Amino acid sequence: MFLNCHTYYSLRYGTFSVEDLCQLAKATGVHSLAVTDINNTSACLSLVKIAADFNIKPLIGIDFRNGVKQEYVGLAKSNEGFRILNEHLSAHLHPKKPFQSDAPSLEKCYIIYPLEKVMAEKKTHFRDNEFIGVSIESLRKLKFSKYLEFKNQLVVLQTVSFRNKRDYNAHRLLRAIDNNTLLSKLPEEEQGNPEQKMVSPERISEEFRDYPYILENTQAIIENCEVHFKFGKDRTNQNLQVFGKSREEDAEELKKLCFKNLPKRYPNASEEVYTRVQKELHAIISLGYVSYFLINYDIIQYAKSKNYPFIGRGSGANSVVAYIIGITNVDPIELDLYFERFINANRNSPPDFDIDFSWKHREDVTAYIFKKHKNTALLAAYVTFKRRAVARELGKVFGLPKENIDKLSAGYFQLKDLDKIEKLVLQYSNLIEGLPNYLGIHAGGIMILEKSVYHYAGTFLPPKGFPTLQIDMNISEDVGIFKFDILGQRGLSKITDTVEIIHQNRPDAQLPDMEDINLFKNDPNLNHLLSTGDCMGVFYVESPAMRGLFIKLQTKNYLELVAASSIIRPGVSNGGMKEEYIKRHRDPKRRKQAHPVLYKILEETYGVMVYQEDVLKVAHFFAGLSLEEADVLRRGMSGKKTSKGQIEKIERKFRDNCRVKGYPESLIDEVWNQISSFAGYAFPKGHSASYAVESYQGLYLKYYFPLEYMVAAINNGGGFYDLETYLQEIRRYGGKVHPPCINKSDHPIVICGKDVYLGLGYIKELETKVIQRILENRQFFGEFKSLDDFIDRLDISIEQLSLLLKIEAFRFTGLDKHHLLWKAYFKLSKSRSRSKQAVLFKPKHRDFDLPEFEHSLLIDAYDQIELLGFSLHSHFSLLQNEIKPAVKARDLNKYIGQDVEIYGNLITTKRTATKHNDYMYFSTFYDDEGTIFDTVHFPNVAKKYPMWSKGIYLCYGTVAEELGYLSISIKWVARQKTAGDPRLEGNVKRIGA
Template structure:
């Protein structure tokens, strides 16, 4: 009887999930139910999947509305009807246009107009598939309406949006958030009626008892709607089935490509290589994954033709076929990669490739995929309300001032002292947490389907310009659609740009092969950088956590870096296994304490689970699960899948099997905790190996061409740290930093010898259009000779030229910047100059002004740079209100081991975390006054007493502790230092 139900995918409208809706129907003895979210189909597939568990017949459709004003409900009679509705919804979504007041003709879908809409339209004629919907509250209206004579057209349309008053309150708050208005000003037209609730089946029959024909019509529609998708384990893939057009041609092409590339990868292939290749080809063919490989190969081939850098990673790096096709650069034979993690006869889903491209090239790769293949869409994801965001939105809705909202969002309050309104913000922020806020794009997933994707959902057209489905990767996999992962990263762009810069700055030594990884692995200079953790700016190994790990492990080889790349992941650290790995690295006897089976399975990592494959190994060989069950366990460790029945069943079987094997309870508990805590975060070994390859490439550049590499890093948006840290590193390595100049600077930063010329891109308030105008004119007409010459040639406002003058971009004139500012104000007179496309024959005569001698101080320059760049090139220590009281440095920490030190540090990185008991603590990384890095640990008591207040210089007092030769300070006292007042305004 319920043909119009909403889940929380009716964005900023609904308040509970599609599974909650099914639970509600079960409680009310409802056997057939329609999910019709507002202009959205996100929940439809999972609704159908879950409905079988509740023994409820699912109907799906769309509640079409303009600005949340009801128009009509579309219900799919079958799968074709669902596609029709999705086509219609998608067209209007893509074109950003309103739906028409009356529905178009649908062949396989019903249309139900709310009775109020019929009255307002004065609609008298209805197609065969069109009906009039009446809710419980509209029964009395029907009695007095002429529409009651249209007996064959009337159906029950009782919307369901709420379960209780709390849902209704949350709904009103969501509507206020959506409209960006105070709750008190929310109009009734923007909210649902509290009557939109579900009642038991027999009660709704009673309500409509005098109109039995309405009940019959409603039941008839329910009977005529049947929709289903295959969610079984062994379902066929819905991805594009062939690359060439036939399976036979695909199989032949894949084998030919492998044979063609075999000698490139293995000049003298051993029998082991040939056997592995044959094994993989046989299994890939048997599992019908050939087209998946060929599609990835086609994408890579296009990238190669364009000269794009890429890295193939993920579990796909376990495959020799992927290695031969150049999808990855990781040799699975060298690393003894576990092929069964990638493909096994129990695995129904195709292999998983993650292909990273430069962030500059990714858009073109995506465009190519959409043009090359027929049925393509980006995978969707939903951004949900989190605590901080929910508090901020609700605080605004309740009209709280910003400073109070800030305190609430940071958790800086005592709940018992809050007033009623503040408590409501906290209560309802907890209620809306986890509710979808808006549709976004998956970080990398692209779907390439055999059939039109509107068979499965509607699509949106986000600003990037590519259609995006309404569901996420979990639902896609349930359905049998498996994503292609195309990612963008800055590390590859840094490598490519660095090579270009090296060829320009040092052409005599630029003849090297950046893909000669085997040489890099043996290079002592590179391995020393890893061992000493001097990896700033290098891909994946520059963070404080990684620097700490490498220092403790004393890693100096490729395989060690591969392991470190996965050990650093959150789950391994959380389980305590990162620390255990470090202990076993240094203590041979400790390794022997591992269970013999664990040690045998993971001898290379001392019996500790480090990679995703280890989960499968342990589940299969230790807990005696099938490979299929083991893969369910691996997948189940990630977020949404963990709550599923399949995962819970496998978890139970894991523990029971271990008991049956006779393992001690303590051992079972220990092993399960390892599995449960890190599997969703850990990398496949091939994935870590791919990361390590890119790390070695960037480490090579850092070792031999550090300044050029740092310039490339800056030009690509930096890395883990802020740009100032990379400029500081360049200075420490001998560079001279030149501030922007209109005659020498380009848009990006450049380097000549050891001089780094900052680009105009660093000026935060300089318009890109102004930059382009300056550079275009300079390229066409040569350098600027004076301020007058610049003003004659460039159309620019006084605000924009002031930015350039203040940062001394006109220093070639040898005039003081204050003098130049006076001249600019007089000569531009507040209005932009006229731009001339050709050199002026007669230059405008400009008045010369006699000005007093003006001077600029070093401190004034520092504050100008903070305003222009976000930091002073000379560093912050020179502008401290009180100079440091000591000269202690990071290089002296070893002298203070187990002693207390008083030291000054400029905060460059901060990681906030929580102890096992939920208390807040932090890890801080600082630069001392001599430019050296040191690390700190701020435990809860100190964190609570001395709250760090963002970027700045702190005076730190604490105890120096050492673990495996890694030194850090356990902070006892930390106080932020003041800067001098800005001399420009004093």
């Protein structure tokens, strides 16, 4: 009898999950209900999937509302009816068009109008599939209205939005957040009715005992609604099944592509290659994945036609077919990648292909896919309320001042120090933390389906403009929809942009084919960068943790880089396997400590599990599981969905097999625990290999064209570090960094020879339209000759011009910026009106006699901090007091085991929780010579000397060495004071002249 139930997918309104709703129904004795979320279908498939577990008949539909005003409820009679409802919803969500008061003719659907609305609008005409919904509360209104005569149109509409008072309180908070208002000022009409709860069927029968026809009409609707989907093992592949004209032609096309391209990938192909190809083709064709391969191949061909760089990875990278036809550049035979991770008999889903494109090209590739295939949509992701966001939102709802909200959001407080309202915010945070906040977009998921996307859910239209289905990857895979991952990253853009910058800045430079990976792999200069950890700016390998790992490993080739890419992951690292791998890598004698069976299985990685595939190897060869069972284990450990109890069953078999093989219980426990802690976080080997290819391309450009590469890196958003750090890297390689210049700068950073000019876009408060005018005028009429010439050619306010002058964008004139600022104020008064038309004859400018102005490096630095957010001058030159003699980073190897003092400019610091729930810091600094050094701050030091802000620190600690990697174990740090702005503190020491 419950035809209008809300879950928390009634965003910022509902408060519990579809599972909670079913549990409530079971406890109340309800055997049928409808999920009808407000303008949302995210819960519909989930209800159909789990309803049988609760002995519930599922009905699905939509509560169509304008804001919180209910217009009507739509229920699907069938799958076709569900599609029609979804199309109707989407047609309004896309253009953000309000729903009409009357529903259109929606076949194979039931439409229910609430009695209150019908009475208010005096509606008298109803189609055969349209009804009037009456709740227990509105029943008393029905008794005295003319609608009592509409016996065939009356049904029970007992809305369920809350379980209890707690739910209602959470609902009110959500409504206040949605309305951006204080809870005390939340309008009554923006809230649901607190009586909208599930009551027992007996009470429904009792309340409607005088109106049996209402109960009969309601029961008839319930019986006439039948929506079916298959899930899990019963599901069928819902993806596009035929790429060309028929399955048979698709299969022949894939074979043709393989054998046509095989000689290019394997000029001297062995029998092993041909056997592997035939084995894969047989599996791909028999399991029905041909169209999946051809669609990915087509996407790659489009990218190649546009010269878009790409990287193909995922479990599909374990496929020699994918390698041969060019979907990936990872050779699975060279790397001994397991076919069974790619496809096996227990796998009823296609292999994953994650295809990375430049962030600049991804949208165009996505547009091509939507144009090519009819039934296409992006996949949604549910963005939930996180702790910090909840504290911030509820702080506003309760009217707290900003500083109190910031404190609660950051988490820097003691509970005993909080006032009553602050404690209330934290208490109520528990009500909504973890609830869906809004629908976002999956990082890369695109669905290309056989049927209409509306067969499964409604769609909304995010800012990118591509229809996005209101379901996430978990339920979509459960129902047989397998996404294509089209991802965007900035590492590929760094490479393409660097090549373009090189052609402009060094037109005579000779560049190799950037796809010639073997050339890069065998370049000793690039491998030297790896072994020394000199990889700043290079995709995936630039972080302090990677730099330290490379030094400890003495990484010197492609395969070692591939291993490092996986070793750095939490699974290997947290299980203690990273340290053991490093020691065995550096000391061949230590490898003998490995268990003989494990060493034989994992000889390449010295008996240590490094890659996800190693779970397959250990489970198969060590424990005797079949390769198919081993892959189910790998998937389960990786967080992928498996059948209920399947992992427990495989664990029992794993242990039983090991006992039969005679392994001691201690070894069985150790290996199983390693698998458990490891598999969920480790990289597949093919994934690591794909990233390693891109890293080598970046290393090549970093070594031979460092300035151009760093400029491209900055213009693509940088990476792990901030802008100042990358600018310091440019200086380290001999480049000179200049403030923005109106004759040299573009919107981003540009390079001319070894001179690097910050872009005009970096100047805070400089309007985009002003930047556009400057660049367009310069392009058409040439460089500006003087301040007067600039004023003649450009319509600009004195406020905008002063920004350019303060940042010294007119330094080419040779005049001091203070002098130019005074001239500008004389020449451009605020009241002066400017014509938009270009002048035919330039006016004669009057000059002014001005006194000499004192120049100060410190004033320049503060102007740069104000306008850029940082200073281009060395931070060491801005200190209030001169630094005293101290150790240099280049000399730390002379002080191993000794206590030292060293000055450092903080680059980055990572706060890490310990197993005792304390925290410690890992920090990275530049010294005054520009050399990097690392520090470790253990919990007792971290608590006493927190690293909350950047700046110059005097660090005191003990120099430690581990396998060639140096760090300082900090005992104390002291932040050094920066000199104040002389214009505000007239007696402060001036620096520079």
